[in-house]
Structures are given as C-alpha cells and as structure tokens.
Amino acid sequence: MGTAPGTRTGSGKRGLVTVAVAVVCAVTVLAAPGTAFAAPAPDPTPGASASPAAPVTNAELDAVRKKLDKLYRAAAVATDEYNAAEEKTQDQSAQIVALARKIVKGQEKLDELKDRAGAAAAAQYRGGGLPPEAHLMLSDDPQDFLEGAGRVRQGQHATKGLLGEMARTQADLKQYAKDADAQWRKLEAGRKAKAAAQQKIEKKIAAAEKLESELEKEAKERLAGLEQQAAQQAQAAWLSSGILDDITGEATAQGRKAVAYATAQIGKPYQWGAEGPASFDCSGLTSQAWASAGRGIPRTSQAQWKQLTRVAVQDMRPGDLIIYFGDASHVGMYVGDGTMVHAPRPGRSVTLAGAGSMPILGVVRPDPGAKAATGTTPPSAPEKKTEKKAGATSDKKAEKKTANGTANGRADENPEKQKNAEKSADKKAERKTQKDSSAGARTSGSGSGEKDSDTGTDTGANAS
Template identity: 70%
Template sequence: MGPDKHDLRAGGRRGILAAAVTVVCAVTVLAAPGTAFAAPSPTPSPSSSPSASVTLPPDKDLEAVREKLDDLYHDAAVATDAYNAAEEAAEKQSAEIVDLAKKIVKGQQKLDGLKARAGRAAAAQYRTGGLPDSAKLLLSDNPSQFLDGAGRVLQGERATKGLIRELTQTQQDLKQYAADAADQWTRLEAGRKAKAAAKKKITQRIAAAEKLQSTLEKKQKARLAELEREAAYKAQTAWLDTGILDEIHSKASAAGQKAVAFATAQVGKPYVWGAEGPDSYDCSGLTSQAWASAGQPIPRTSQEQWKQLKHVDVKDMRPGDLIIYFDDASHVAMYVGDGAIIQAPRPGRTVSIGGAGAMPILGVVRPDA
C-alpha cells in the first residue's frame, strides 16, 4: 500500500508549484501509487421519497451510455480542433490578403510614377525633333561640349535602361501579387467551408450527447457520473501504479510557472468549444492562452501543439508541459506536478484539476524547450 492521499495534501513528494498548490492539494482524486480508489457510493434516499422507487438499469447498460457519450464528445473534440485550425488559417490568410492588397496599391502607384517618368522622357524627345542626343553631339563644333554631352548620353542611356527594367519588374510584381491574392482567396473560401462543416459536426455531436443524457432519470445521471469517476480513478491508479512518479523529478521553468499560474486561475470557468478566454475555454484554448501569458506563443490546436512543439519523455516532464491525449491528439491538458493536470475537459464541464493518467496519453510536449 502506498502513502496515504493526505500525504499529497501536505505538500506532495514532488512539490507542486506554488501557483497551483492550493488548488491541487484540495483535490483528493489523485491517489499515491498503490492506493486503490473506492467507488463512490450513492447517497441513500429515504424510503418515503418518491424517487426511491426508480429502478436503475444494470451498470452495463449505463456503461454503454457512458461509452457512447465518450465517443460523441470525442468526435466533437476532433471537430473542434478542425474548426480551430480553420479559424487560425482564416486569420492568417485574411492578414496575407490585406498585406497583398497594400503591396498591389503601392506597386500600382510606383508603376504610375514610372510611366509618368517615361512619358516625360518621350515628350522631351518629341520637343527636340526626335533627333537622338548622340547625333546632335556629332554635329557639334565644340569638342568640350561633345565630351560633356557624351557623358550625359551614357548617363541617360543607363537611366533609360534602368527605367525600363524597373517598369518591367514592377509589372511582374503586380502580376504575382494578384496571383497570390487570388490563391489566398481560394484557400480562404475552402477554409470557410471546412469551418462550417466542422461547426455542423460539433453541434450535431453535442446535441446527440445532450439528447442521450436527457433520456436518463436523475438517479441514472447520478450513477452515470459515478461510473465516469470510477473509470477515471481506475485509469489514474493504474498509471500511478507503474511507479511513474518515482521517475518524474523535473521542476518547472520560470515560464512554466507563469503558465501554470494562469491555468490555475481559470479553474471553474466553463468549457466552450472554440473559446480561448477570458471567460471560457476549450482544451487547447486554455493551454495556448496559458503559454501566451508566459510570453511563449504556441499553436492554437492540440494537434498542431503535438506536431510543432518539442516532444519529451513522460518521465522527463515538468510542470507547465502539455500532455497530449488519444491517438489523434484530440485533447490536451497542462501538467502541474504530482500526477495532476489542469484541463478544460468537454462541454458541460468546467476547467478543473484531474489525474494525468485518467486518459490515454499520446505523449508530452514542451512549449519552452
């Protein structure tokens, strides 16, 4: 039997960050390795209560409901990542289009100026009868004027060639800017469609989950919540029983402390898909904003966080690192020490403390590697 859970309350063997200590130490769901989780017992109802006559379906039926809800919310999480990615891409594409538009305006003004210079040069040639300067100099009786004029001719020729080159290059630049802008518009439109499709899928899955939950009686909902807690406790206990906490010794970096402090301050705020604060968050909205507050911008979605940030071994993780969950990297949480995470779990829940091993871990990434 491992240390009692109250040992963790007294400060923990690994020393959780000061910013998160008061929150994490108040949580009793994080048992020490080897400690079994007791299944929460339903509160007995007086026999005279009308609800006491409600017969609960077998746990296996409610377990099937729980698994179905998990699937629906998982699908919603995947779609949320797709929505957030499309949103982020749309912002970048819109900014690029604006930048290209400015370049086109500036390029057109430059082209107009170059054309005006060319026009003035043509007008000057017309006024002198169209006779080239070189011919005029050959007819001159003054050698000094000829030599001085020859220099001016060379300068004029170089200037003319430079003007032609600049005109040509500016026209090519304008053509390329226009092509780039058209390409960005095409991508933006495709992104809008992807975003709309993701939003539709999110709302459908959440609606289906809510509909399924609405069919349950009050006692059934209570028992379902117990089954969810039991599943999380079982997974967390199994993870801790591997002895993983005996291997994790790293302390948070200064930036990691700031990120954990930010995440801790959000505990209790509701999960809203697509949200990144300040009043509500989705999973990656919370982690990205936490690290932005620490002066380290990171990708917006859990999948991009997994792709772009440095991977570290679980035994080497430190508070502030991000744990990516599920094979499709559809969920992310922030590790805060002593086997605990802060996360925005799913619709209907709030930002909260949980066990790091309560879900299948894909890997760990470090924003400030």
C-alpha cells in the same frame, strides 16, 4: 512619333487599386470568426407517459457513458479541425492583406515611373529627334556638341533604366495578383473547412446532449458517479506502476507561470473554439497558459503533439502538456503531484484531474531548453503514494520512526544526531564531576581516585 508613354489613361491603375480594396474588404468578411450556434434543444417527446419509467441498470448507464465519451471525443476532434482551419484562415487573410498593400504600392511606383518616362520622351521630342550628325553640323562649338552628346547618352541610359524598372514593376504586380488569387482560393477552402467542422461539432454535441436529456435526474447522478469511478480506476492503475517515484522534475520559471494561469481558470466553462477569458476548450487553455508565460505554442492539441518537443512520461515536470488518446484529441497541463488541469468537454468546467485518468499518448514540453527555477521542490505526492501502496508506505513510516528513535546510538545512519548526543553526554559528565568534587571536599579523606565508567573522567577529589 506616336502616343507618349505618359499619356496613357489611368483605367489600369483604378482597376488594380479597386481590386486591392475589394480584396481587403472581402478578407474582413471571410476571415471573421465563425459564429457558434447553440445546439438545438431536443424535441419534446409527444404523449410521454406519466407513469414512472423502469430504473436504468448500471450496465445500461455504462453503455451510455461509453457512447457519450465517443460522441464528445468526436466533437473534440472536430474542434481541433475547426481551430486548425481558423488558424489557417487568419494566416491567409494576413497574406492577402499584405499582397493588396504591395499591389497598391507597386501601382503607385509604376505611375511614377510612367511620369518620368513621359517627361524624358517629351524632352526628346522637343529636341526634334535629329540624329547626332545633324546636331554636329548645326553646332557652332564642337565642345558644346560633345558635352550635349554626353548628356544625351546619359539621358538615353536613364530612359532605358526607367523602362526596365517599369517592366520589373509590372511583372511584380502580376505576381502579386497571382499570389493573391492563390491565397484567396485557400481562404475560401479554409472557410468551408471551418463550416464543415462547426457542423460536425454541433451535431456530435447535440446527439450527446439529447442522450443525456433522456435520463432521469437520479440516472444522471449515477452516470456522473460512473464517470468519476472510471477516472479514479484509471488513475489508480497508473499510480500502481510506481510512476510517481520517477517523476521528480522541477518547474521552470515559465512553467510556473503557465501552471498559475491554468489553475486560475478552474471553474470556468468549457466551450469549443474558446481561448478565454470567460471559457476555454482544452487546447485553448494550454495555449493561453503558455502565452501568458511569454511563450507561444500551437493552438490545437494535435499540432502541440506534432510540433513541440516530446519527453518521457517519467521525465515530465509541471507545465508540460499531457496529450491523450491515440488521435491526440485532448490535452491537459501537468501541475505536479500526479495531477493535471484541463478543460474536459461540453457541459463541464476547467478542473483538476488525475494525470493518468485517461489514456496517455505522450508528453510534450513547450520550453525544452529552460532550466528548473530556483527555489522549487519536486512535486512529491505522499498522499498519492499512500493511496498507491498504503501498506508499504505505513511500514516505511514506522521504520523511519524507529530509526529516528535509536539514532543516538547509530552514527552511520544520522551523524548529526550522534554528534549532538556526544556533546550532551560530555556536559552531563562535566556536571557530575563538579558535583562529585564538591561532595569530596565536604568529606575528609574520601577521595577514591576512581574514574566514571561511562565518561572516563576522574571523579575523585584526587583527580588532577
């Protein structure tokens, strides 16, 4: 009859299981986070002159500042590429591990089906394999034959079902292996993308650090001053548009938690690819802040810009994310009062800055459906408004003070104060009436019957 199905060797099983185990081990290696290497220190300048160098002009320093901005922005773009590749490799690794588990379970199921099919074949073999007519002729009781024939048909049906299930399981195993291979290729591509992005980051940061290292201490301080001045000028231009008059949104409960987390990280250093707790890059800070508030958001600034709900700048509220530059290479979190918190760049720490200190691409909201939390107040910024329109603000304050001083006579401007003034006048009139009445009682025949011109109250002794 040939070899029974259950007698096949286990080499196929061992092969698939071995492959599955190898896949898991390899994924562990490939999916490990890329090692961050310190940027190489600049080569010492041989034979440097001991004579003092000529002072650097402001124009030269400003050119250096712009070049540094360009280098660090390129590093930020590469950091986004690295973070995106890291996110993909983690997802692909998880899929490969899941497929490996399916392969192991599928192989175990296939082995069980083979055992059952082998047992059915052995039972048929013990029956001699005679046709039903022969069993009928050899049977002493036709009823027994019919019952036996029914059982045989059931057995044949079950065997057919087993064979069909075996075929489907084998097909599933082939598909799992095919999917695992595809994910493996994607994982390898992601690993290469991570490595390329890492090299690009390190190259840009090294170039920027080398450029800064060539400056004297005094020039570095002036450079920092120029950077601050450029940011202040950009913020002043943004505020001069009157934008803060329109930004009155209140934070949601989750938004307040996200802001609290982000501002608690102030002072921690920037590190590309970092998500805390000791250091952060720009999108690492914003994504972790919202994760702490119970809402997951995309990891990179570019993905945050693409996937989160966009809102108008004048509609933003604390907790919203401000995306900067045309390539969405930087992100900060709005905290109110025209201010945002962000992780700026290598060599800097998490800090507060003007929301308009860099070119704004747009604003995105991680919790678009949530309502403002109760008990919050709009993020007003009287100091910022004073900077924006110092003269106009002073005039308004003076007008307000004058109005408050004359409110007792202007019920249309302050009804509450007018009401209080009327009550005070009534009390004064009452006291005056009592005083005059007492005086009239002491002076015989002095009742005049006249009325107080201010209160309209009878003040004479004859008043009824």
